[in-house]
Amino acid sequence: MIRVGIVGGTGYTGSELLRLLVRHERVEVSAVTSRSLAGTEVAEFHPGLRGAIELVFSTPEAAGLADCDLVLFATPNGTAMNEAAALLDAGARVIDLAADFRIKDLSVWEHWYGMTHAAPALVEEAVYGLPEVNREAIASARLVANPGCYPTAVTLGLLPLLEAGAVDPARLIADVKSGVSGAGRKASAALLMAECGESFKSYSVGGHRHQPEIRENLRQAVGVDVGLTFVPHLVPMVRGIEASLYAPLEQRDLDLQTLFENRYRDEPFVDVLPLGSAVETRSVRGTNLCRLSVLEPQGAGVVVVQSIIDNLVKGAAGQAVQNMNIMFGWDEAAGLALSALAP
Amino acid sequence: MIRVGIVGGTGYTGSELLRLLVRHERVEVSAVTSRSLAGTEVAEFHPGLRGAIELVFSTPEAAGLADCDLVLFATPNGTAMNEAAALLDAGARVIDLAADFRIKDLSVWEHWYGMTHAAPALVEEAVYGLPEVNREAIASARLVANPGCYPTAVTLGLLPLLEAGAVDPARLIADVKSGVSGAGRKASAALLMAECGESFKSYSVGGHRHQPEIRENLRQAVGVDVGLTFVPHLVPMVRGIEASLYAPLEQRDLDLQTLFENRYRDEPFVDVLPLGSAVETRSVRGTNLCRLSVLEPQGAGVVVVQSIIDNLVKGAAGQAVQNMNIMFGWDEAAGLALSALAP
């Protein structure tokens, strides 16, 4: 039983961490922070957790975070970079679910996130928490940068192709679609249901922060810069990401299905569907799975891969729990044995 | 470990039973039947269950149901009444999630369900599976009639008032709203998303089969016939029921909140919210909970109770699992320790 503190308990990654951790047998959630709600019962704010948690929100100062074995940051970007060092010094381990430690190239990070980084040394130390790539490093990490939701879905879908040299890395395309919870719980007119309901829209078409994160992931796989056109869309639903990935095929005689199955054969949370399967986000809703489907090319020399995740689970809180399980040497699926909620 | 057979594995109550039972530690699902899909892998039809179940669909004949400890009928109305007797004779216990054994008055049942009942003696024997009323009888039952979704929500909301004589039983009103999964998975133009999406509608306004079931439940509570106006509506969402219940208050000095809290104090799956709480169906999504809220009267002598459930869980499969747990003497919450999926 370890003591886990959650910094930022009112957003969606925070509430999803709670949904998972209150059922995790090796974890005691010892503190959940919120400055604005300090003193309020967590279950009053999250009525779905009534009966499952007794805690009240604390201020970060009163939360005893330094005494935790693990601190999870479910905060806006720019918070963990100011607070992680002290916690690490005190002996806690840290997973940041925001973007502070995801990108190694500081100038790229500072360009996209619009701030000066407060902890460059920790960026260098941090392990990018994609178990399918970095499992060993995660196991011994003090500080894990939990990946973004789109980067998880896109990276897992393109990795086998790039590692095998199957496609031209200069002309990759990711047409990605997300439910609205991906934008978080901040009050914003653009995310009102009256703005998003019964409509499908594109956004951030001039550039999205997750594009450089994906490019960095993929560059590590192939050793060279990749060209990636990345176009995000907003779907009138709450949860789920689908990424349709297109790449010019270079090796025509490759068995793509076998390539994917071999790459992910031992992964507990990547499921390669039969060749040519359609995908639906509800088949991963509430679970930590990434399901991948390779489509048969339509004669235009383009390979298509479809990747689906629940943005709040494998795209955020579930992947953090998976990383935690690895860091503490437990069964990687502890607390994550969840069936999809479908319909 | 008991052997459980599911008759009818392609509808929503069937798939929800599977979602719950593949995680239940004391259950082995030994057969799932479907005439049309016999031979197909269950997880091919329900991709959300990939990795969690290895079975293929069987015909009912080949399923070995008579060797099961428990058979769950997730079939259309009129199926279990023809098949239950043979299974009971063979020593299996049976829970019917359809309506065949819910109403004791055969003429009422035959009027609303439009068929002649095939097993009147079993109607008499069957125990109505609402644990909050019939827990002891369920424990020893061979045959349990799992309640309808609306009857579960409405009965639990009105029972404390009627048992206490707090309201006039002649003028009860239930304004109920359900997500579309309540209608099942049958192909029907009226339930297409293009018909139901972005619209709110009433249906069955001339009379609904669940009204007599509720009246029978309530009559048992007060010993006299009740008058119930029951108006169902369809909400453009998949899961969830909200019942707003109105009744003329007869005892003005009663502490309604305490009444409800006392009635359900020991119930693992009924949660009485603080007085005057608003309700939202997502706070019970995916769980077996019924949450109840008593509103403060607005000066017109009318008490308002709001009751929410997930129609597929406490309104169907979850309540069946709860009944199974009671029947086999296990912890009533086994396999049902689920946090609400919110958002």
Added chain:
Amino acid sequence: MIRVGIVGGTGYTGSELLRLLVRHERVEVSAVTSRSLAGTEVAEFHPGLRGAIELVFSTPEAAGLADCDLVLFATPNGTAMNEAAALLDAGARVIDLAADFRIKDLSVWEHWYGMTHAAPALVEEAVYGLPEVNREAIASARLVANPGCYPTAVTLGLLPLLEAGAVDPARLIADVKSGVSGAGRKASAALLMAECGESFKSYSVGGHRHQPEIRENLRQAVGVDVGLTFVPHLVPMVRGIEASLYAPLEQRDLDLQTLFENRYRDEPFVDVLPLGSAVETRSVRGTNLCRLSVLEPQGAGVVVVQSIIDNLVKGAAGQAVQNMNIMFGWDEAAGLALSALAP
């Protein structure tokens, strides 16, 4: 051709006024105000209006409102009460789509709206803009208080019953459901799609501002105070209101269907459906219609009426256009000959 100014052009009532007025042959929209967007093209903010309007947003000061024949306030509550007098003095006529002039009893208004009223004399002068009740007074009014969305749906549904003395006015119940656009376009976490989507919830269960407005409407119909239990709910859709109205029947031999048909026989925007019809909000989507359905009582002495409107049209902008048409002596349906958008 009259000159019309719209004060507040960025919210939903403002944009809906624009949708209707750019197609109205007797109207020139001469100004649309927005302090924050002054100088921006209206069609840049409302891309659905590209090609239909050339205006840029003005500040209220620069908009030349005093030179308009009619000024429409699509502003938050508390704005029109400060600005209407000067415009009326300058000779413009005014319709307020907010609540400033809806309730005659100032103490009631000030209680529910939490401010001191700035123009009590105008409250007295204002005509409540429900054409089905006040058509003649509207025709000659300088200042019209456009009704709230719920009050429109509920009042039209209950009026025939109360005028005929058919029901007990002390125990009226309105179980009302609205799409999310009824809450306006203000940034609010509670109205995010991630909060409202795939969930049904109640809100303002301790009291809602529209309840006293409805009670005032109904008191005028019967000459005595009415008792009204009013419970609002939020539906995961954008547009539409359904009100299910319940009242204890006092005259059992009345032909309710004929009562409703006679009451609204000459009304261009009230449609009485055949007895016992189910209702669906999409059948009025985008139109100025209120459709009413009287259900046959289910034996509990309770009459049920269902009333549907599009909250942004008959519940706001469309009713304002209807009032404008009456005020200027035009065909009451000018600019409102719209077919429902279904599906």
Added chain:
Amino acid sequence: MIRVGIVGGTGYTGSELLRLLVRHERVEVSAVTSRSLAGTEVAEFHPGLRGAIELVFSTPEAAGLADCDLVLFATPNGTAMNEAAALLDAGARVIDLAADFRIKDLSVWEHWYGMTHAAPALVEEAVYGLPEVNREAIASARLVANPGCYPTAVTLGLLPLLEAGAVDPARLIADVKSGVSGAGRKASAALLMAECGESFKSYSVGGHRHQPEIRENLRQAVGVDVGLTFVPHLVPMVRGIEASLYAPLEQRDLDLQTLFENRYRDEPFVDVLPLGSAVETRSVRGTNLCRLSVLEPQGAGVVVVQSIIDNLVKGAAGQAVQNMNIMFGWDEAAGLALSALAP
């Protein structure tokens, strides 16, 4: 005033034709056919049309179609090919909203639609009703093949690029997303709201009938075969299509925005948005517009165009009305002056 008959009045293209034509000043709808509903009032089946249409459904035989000036087929594929010849012989003109006359290459058509074509000569005669390409031929046509919904959105988005030789025609990609009404009103379990709601899915990933239609359109533009990867998705909403189009840029110094603006400068129903605009389907909901947005390339040599339409209007019934207006020499926008329903 011309007499128009609608064959097939119960599906979504039929109901949308009615929504538009009951407001069209030069058209009298003289018959609406439905075998199953013959004798029923049209407005009973389509309650949104109450008050706007007095007709009852007729059988095709009793509908007097041969006396119509124009017959619109809103029928399943394979109907019009059997019935058009007799109507044309009788002097009526015909627009088929289904696919019978869209593809000139009969073997391709027969492969994708799974039937032998009954009227090859009419395929040759038929004019493909995309006004932006074939306006003159439409004006004098007896028989118009109304384009598919995806082909309209994709063709309009790719045409300027291909006509200008700006992209490599061998590697075009269309990632398309549609609301559920695109699949029509047929009873199908896969299109239930409980299957489609709160989920995003791909479908027909092994090949879709609209792909060859688009390829034929584009081949005519460039004179050579094009390579097109076409991947459709289903969005949990009722109306709207978004097509994200990707193509390898060959001419880097081209001003793409000007190219698009020039191509569609005189088109009443194509709106080129400012460079780099995001799109949202609600901005065309209920209208006959196609809005196009050219995005600035992200450095990978790929041009991105986004195209949105309302699948039932510009993608079906509205385009048919536009074609009718052209055929009869009227203002091309008659009956189509509609503002988008947003929100």
